[in-house]
Amino acid sequence: MGSNTAADTPHPSNATDFQFPDDLISEEVQQALPPAHLVRPLHIDDHEKGFLPLLGQLSSVGNVTKEMFRERFHWLQQRNDTHYTLVIEDVDKGKVVGAGSLLLDHKFLHENGIAAHIEDIVVDEETRGKSLGKWIIKALVHIADERKAYKVILNCAQDKIGFYEKCGFKPKSTMMASYRT
Numbered sequence: 001m002g003s004n005t006a007a008d009t010p011h012p013s014n015a016t017d018f019q020f021p022d023d024l025i026s027e028e029v030q031q032a033l034p035p036a037h038l039v040r041p042l043h044i045d046d047h048e049k050g051f052l053p054l055l056g057q058l059s060s061v062g063n064v065t066k067e068m069f070r071e072r073f074h075w076l077q078q079r080n081d082t083h084y085t086l087v088i089e090d091v092d093k094g095k096v097v098g099a100g101s102l103l104l105d106h107k108f109l110h111e112n113g114i115a116a117h118i119e120d121i122v123v124d125e126e127t128r129g130k131s132l133g134k135w136i137i138k139a140l141v142h143i144a145d146e147r148k149a150y151k152v153i154l155n156c157a158q159d160k161i162g163f164y165e166k167c168g169f170k171p172k173s174t175m176m177a178s179y180r181t
């Protein structure tokens with residue numbers, strides 16, 4: 001494992017270009033990543049660093065232009081108290097190699113509690129096998145803990161259950177979906 005810190009690994013310097021404040025990023029996770037890998041919030045320039053093709057390894061992205069990316073980025077940035085997208089960048093390659101999102105659902109249940117939903121976990125096919133997926137999950141759970149969520153939930157494909165069990169999750173209930181065109 002590496003001994004990365006934000007100071008050791010270069011990253012874009014303008015804090016307003018990140019989707020949420022980087023003080024929510026787990027130092028434990030940063031320290032555990034391989035050398036030259038940085039976990040950080042989504043950045044306005046990640047369109048150029050392969051973020052969308054990476055998501056395309058998970059599901060359909062469609063034709064998202066740079067302008068469309070920036071519009072969605074700013075929408076997310078305005079909601080940075082409930083929406084968190086983080087990435088792992090291989091800074092030597094200048095490429096986003098992992099990503100995941102956390103959504104906070106403010107509820108009446110559990111005395112106005114917060115339920116956290118993990119979404120869109122993906123690690124680049126060429127980078128798998130370095131435990132980056134595990135560290136993405138750990139970083140997102142850290143944010144949920146910082147925001148005092150009473151639970152963290154996610155949906156996954158049947159063949160991914162073992163991975164998420166290793167990350168501390170347990171099967172519960174059944175997911176249902178009704179997709180819209």
